[in-house]
Amino acid sequence: MRAWLERVEREKGLDVLEAQSRRGVIVSFVGLALILLLGGIQLMAQSDNNAFLPLLIRLLPIVLFLPAVWTRRARGHVWLAFVSLLYIMQGVMLASLAGHAVVGVLEAVTATGLFFSSMAYARFRSRNQRQHRQA
Template identity: 30%
Template sequence: MAKKAKPLPSLDWLQPRLNASRLLSLLCYFALVLLLLVWDLVFADLHGARTWVILLIELAPLLILAPGLLLGNARAHAWLCFVVNLYFIKGVLAAFDPSRSVLGWSEALLSLVLFCTALLYTRWRFQYDRKLAGE
């Protein structure tokens, strides 16, 4: 026996949640990029490594997704959920090093909030689009 599909929420219910989750995900995204930039340029001891190489390696995954995030693309937010897990892992590992614990906890917290808000935006955006299509 087929299960009856759960009805989609109304557009009035979805619209403020879409706006809030997109705003929060963009804020956390830019805060994470800024945290990585400031840390590597000001505080990090790179042991002679070239700063621009380290920044390129750390920021490339995030910057690839930037155009889609700025346009509000739900698929870009979904991909961000996968990518941001790398930064969460990096943050947790750095949190246990006493010289980098502030960076680690900040990075882990920002990436966790970014994951949750991007995931919610993706879910609500697809529901919103389905509702607009007449489903």
């Protein structure tokens, strides 16, 4: 795996890979946030008192990483990848419930995309910064 990544880095260049993985992070981040928003609204509609707590619990962990994504910090993207694992588990759990299969699968797939793209961005960003410091 490491040899394959290093070959891809030589062929495409770190700048291109960093930009591509950044686009992947943004697309999957926004997609996951929208899915979580729709799921939270659905939970609010099912609740008797229309409290915002289900929406807050679903969205808060990912929204806390918005500054790290906005400022392009590699370490923040690594932590975002770890938190996206929670959303993968939640999506798989939702997919096993009757009536929530589609939302659960979408959440798991989007969170998996966020995991891979944020890990890739952290790798390519840190290697690119290290390369520019050495030059």
